[in-house]
Amino acid sequence: MARSALLNVMVQAAVKAGKSLTRDFGEVQNLQVSVKGPGDFVSQADMKAERLVRDELLKARPTYGFLGEEGEEIKGTDGSHRWIVDPLDGTTNFLHGIPQFAVSIALERNGDIVAGVVFNPATDELYTAEKGGGSFMNDRRIRVAARRVLSDCVIGCGVPHLGRGNHGKSLIELRHVMGEVAGIRRLGSASLDLAYVASGRFDGFWENGLNAWDIAAGVLLIREAGGFVSDFKGGPDAVGTGEVVAGNEYIQKALLEVVNRPLPKA
Numbered sequence: 001m002a003r004s005a006l007l008n009v010m011v012q013a014a015v016k017a018g019k020s021l022t023r024d025f026g027e028v029q030n031l032q033v034s035v036k037g038p039g040d041f042v043s044q045a046d047m048k049a050e051r052l053v054r055d056e057l058l059k060a061r062p063t064y065g066f067l068g069e070e071g072e073e074i075k076g077t078d079g080s081h082r083w084i085v086d087p088l089d090g091t092t093n094f095l096h097g098i099p100q101f102a103v104s105i106a107l108e109r110n111g112d113i114v115a116g117v118v119f120n121p122a123t124d125e126l127y128t129a130e131k132g133g134g135s136f137m138n139d140r141r142i143r144v145a146a147r148r149v150l151s152d153c154v155i156g157c158g159v160p161h162l163g164r165g166n167h168g169k170s171l172i173e174l175r176h177v178m179g180e181v182a183g184i185r186r187l188g189s190a191s192l193d194l195a196y197v198a199s200g201r202f203d204g205f206w207e208n209g210l211n212a213w214d215i216a217a218g219v220l221l222i223r224e225a226g227g228f229v230s231d232f233k234g235g236p237d238a239v240g241t242g243e244v245v246a247g248n249e250y251i252q253k254a255l256l257e258v259v260n261r262p263l264p265k266a
């Protein structure tokens with residue numbers, strides 16, 4: 001399917017930031033890094049990538065709002081559109097020379113995510129989706145995996161750092177899910193984790209304590225790839241709550257049940 005003009009703008013911005021990240025990834029030991037919170041680092045590479053994305057998007061649509069992880073939110077005069085951007089999702093991987101990181105860009109219209117791009121410059125994998133138009137990886141249609149039984153599944157996850165999200169409960173969830181599935185992966189970039197569910201590499205994924213910029217694009221990728229995403233209560237607002245349980249219709253339900261299994265008695 002042909003991309004809309006807006007999606008093209010988003011792709012251009014992601015590719016531009018991706019080039020900057022690739023250059024910085026080659027010189028990662030020279031970057032200045034500071035700590036924002038528990039297990040949360042920010043480097044010159046994150047800041048530069050955010051500036052590039054913001055300038056590109058606001059040049060194309062100057063009236064839209066802009067929410068990026070690393071800068072002040074720009075309200076915009078338009079009132080109904082907002083870009084939601086993580087310029088470098090997977091900073092910890094990036095700073096350790098692990099090529100699992102991405103630029104994530106979503107477009108929100110009247111509170112609804114209508115377009116999403118997730119780009120991993122290290123593997124040149126570009127994931128795109130527009131509401132109602134399906135999901136693509138490098139312009140080839142993708143779909144969620146078809147497995148129906150949890151014991152056959154590879155499930156991605158994230159555990160919020162101690163002091164963020166619900167760390168303690170995540171460890172219990174991890175123990176419960178590990179007992180039910182074929183394998184667990186913790187790759188360290190939520191936007192790519194969701195893109196992996198959309199493309200069928202992961203059968204499912206769950207994590208809490210996330211922010212809108214980590215997941216806004218990825219949630220649309222999954223839904224447009226035929227998958228299901230909920231918060232931990234089973235409601236639809238993953239992006240607002242920062243809680244994600246994802247998979248195809250069978251695995252999403254089964255995973256939600258395991259994630260909510262009562263804690264063992266002390």
Ligand code: IPD
Pocket residue numbers: 040041069086088089090091092158159160187188189190191209210214
């Ligand atoms: C982080 C990654 C990680 C997730 C963290 C996020 P960042 O984003 O997505 O997988 O577990 O909660 O903060 O800080 O690298 O952009």
Ligand code: CA
Pocket residue numbers: 040041069091
């Ligand atoms: Ca961060």
Ligand code: CA
Pocket residue numbers: 086088089090190213214
């Ligand atoms: Ca992130």
Ligand code: CA
Pocket residue numbers: 046069086087088089090091
């Ligand atoms: Ca980030």
